[in-house]
Amino acid sequence: MPSLEEELMFPSTPGKFKGQNRHFHRCFASTSTMFLWALFLIAITASYLCFQSFMDNNKSTGVRYFTSHHWEKQVINSAQIRRTHGMSVLVTGAAGFVGSHVSLALKKRGDGVVGIDNFNNYYDVLLKKARKNLLNENGIFIAEGDINESKLLLKLFDIAKFTHVMHLAAQAGVRYAMENPNSYIHSNIAGLVTLLEVSKNAHPQPAVVWASSSSVYGLNEKVPFSESDRTDRPASLYAATKKAGEEITHTYNHIYGLSVTGLRFFTVYGPWGRPDMAYFSFTRNILQGKPITIYRGKNRVDLARDFTYIDDVVKGCIGSLDTSGKSTGSGGKKRGPAPYRIFNLGNTSPVSVPMMVGMLEKHLKIKAKKNFVVMPGNGDVPFTHANISSAQKEFGYKPTTDLQTGLKKFVRWYLSYYGYNQGKL
Numbered sequence: 001m002p003s004l005e006e007e008l009m010f011p012s013t014p015g016k017f018k019g020q021n022r023h024f025h026r027c028f029a030s031t032s033t034m035f036l037w038a039l040f041l042i043a044i045t046a047s048y049l050c051f052q053s054f055m056d057n058n059k060s061t062g063v064r065y066f067t068s069h070h071w072e073k074q075v076i077n078s079a080q081i082r083r084t085h086g087m088s089v090l091v092t093g094a095a096g097f098v099g100s101h102v103s104l105a106l107k108k109r110g111d112g113v114v115g116i117d118n119f120n121n122y123y124d125v126l127l128k129k130a131r132k133n134l135l136n137e138n139g140i141f142i143a144e145g146d147i148n149e150s151k152l153l154l155k156l157f158d159i160a161k162f163t164h165v166m167h168l169a170a171q172a173g174v175r176y177a178m179e180n181p182n183s184y185i186h187s188n189i190a191g192l193v194t195l196l197e198v199s200k201n202a203h204p205q206p207a208v209v210w211a212s213s214s215s216v217y218g219l220n221e222k223v224p225f226s227e228s229d230r231t232d233r234p235a236s237l238y239a240a241t242k243k244a245g246e247e248i249t250h251t252y253n254h255i256y257g258l259s260v261t262g263l264r265f266f267t268v269y270g271p272w273g274r275p276d277m278a279y280f281s282f283t284r285n286i287l288q289g290k291p292i293t294i295y296r297g298k299n300r301v302d303l304a305r306d307f308t309y310i311d312d313v314v315k316g317c318i319g320s321l322d323t324s325g326k327s328t329g330s331g332g333k334k335r336g337p338a339p340y341r342i343f344n345l346g347n348t349s350p351v352s353v354p355m356m357v358g359m360l361e362k363h364l365k366i367k368a369k370k371n372f373v374v375m376p377g378n379g380d381v382p383f384t385h386a387n388i389s390s391a392q393k394e395f396g397y398k399p400t401t402d403l404q405t406g407l408k409k410f411v412r413w414y415l416s417y418y419g420y421n422q423g424k425l
């Protein structure tokens with residue numbers, strides 16, 4: 001008697017049964033193979049989807065940055081304090097113009113510095129990367145991420161225990177606010193609040209020094225501008241977000257005991273500057289033989305700015321950090337009053353825009369092709385002029401570089417960085 005197995009495999013009766021059985025076997029074999037393939041494909045798809053959602057999730061939270069031991073080590077090394085009574089500073093916007101200069105100056109004197117920057121494309125990302133490389137060469141690590149990524153900020157605070165935050169990340173530019181208003185809300189309002197939330201919850205709370213702007217004086221006519229002057233008539237959304245920042249930081253000082261210093265910068269310029277600013281874009285156009293547009297106020301009055309050289313502003317930032325005073329709170333609880341300060345960081349000698357162009361022409365040895373147009377209603381103010389006596393009194397702030405000298409240094413840097421051949425820009 002054949003066994004059941006033999007029966008099924010090798011049936012005694014030929015014909016239909018045998019064929020049926022073979023068919024059944026092939027059918028069964030191919031169904032199970034298909035089933036296995038299907039399972040395999042489902043597994044692959046599921047793992048791909050899981051991986052994607054993990055990556056997306058991490059992109060929005062910043063987790064991707066701190067999954068590696070190597071990343072943590074870079075933060076720790078960069079935050080290392082190398083002088084007695086030194087500070088450990090988180091510099092936001094460290095790949096930016098002012099941020100990169102302040103980071104280098106702090107590192108040079110032995111403070112710990114860790115940067116954070118989102119490397120957005122508001123202007124030439126290659127310039128930001130070049131600044132980053134310069135900082136890296138000097139032992140400063142920049143975490144790539146946005147100040148709205150609270151998990152990334154929490155991780156940085158967890159590793160480095162910052163004593164100070166130098167908050168320079170912002171959506172800058174007065175006129176661009178009409179093109180992209182939301183970017184100002186994202187960085188200058190939402191990003192600021194995220195940073196303050198993390199700062200006030202930190203043990204110990206750091207002191208916060210941050211960049212406000214001369215634009216908060218808006219349409220004021222009394223000169224020079226003093227910190228006690230009214231600031232309730234902003235002429236641009238940029239100015240409005242900086243003014244809002246001053247009020248938002250005040251509430252964190254009041255409720256949580258966070259030490260806060262706001263610095264009103266006056267048209268900061270110099271080497272490694274911002275390509276969107278007039279002195280920079282004029283230089284590029286003059287070298288390329290392209291015309292420049294110079295705005296004029298009512299009745300053909302020239303616009304004027306209290307142009308302030310970067311090295312002077314850096315001294316002001318460091319003076320502010322050194323005198324900031326401690327935050328009093330801890331873990332979100334206030335333990336006493338903490339300093340709340342606001343200072344103008346200007347140059348105290350405004351220069352008209354056509355005069356600034358004349359200086360560029362002299363340094364570049366090229367005549368500019370000038371188009372004068374009436375100032376469009378795009379957020380500009382006619383003039384700025386800083387009274388700096390508060391900063392002088394508090395931390396000896398004293399600008400020493402006039403516009404002629406500062407632009408000479410800028411032009412020298414510009415030509416060494418971009419060269420005379422401007423075709424590639």
Ligand SMILES: O=C(O)[C@H]1O[C@H](OP(=O)(O)OP(=O)(O)OC[C@H]2O[C@@H](n3ccc(=O)[nH]c3=O)[C@H](O)[C@@H]2O)[C@H](O)[C@@H](O)[C@H]1O
Pocket residue numbers: 172173174212213214215265266267268276277278279293294295296303304305353380
């Ligand atoms: O102190 C500030 O708080 C701000 O300073 C800077 O703003 P502004 O003082 O407006 O500098 P900037 O654009 O260089 O224009 C300079 C002059 O050139 C005029 N200007 C400008 C462009 C142009 O094509 N033509 C022209 O005449 C223009 O009308 C103006 O009179 C920062 O960008 C800003 O982020 C903020 O920090």
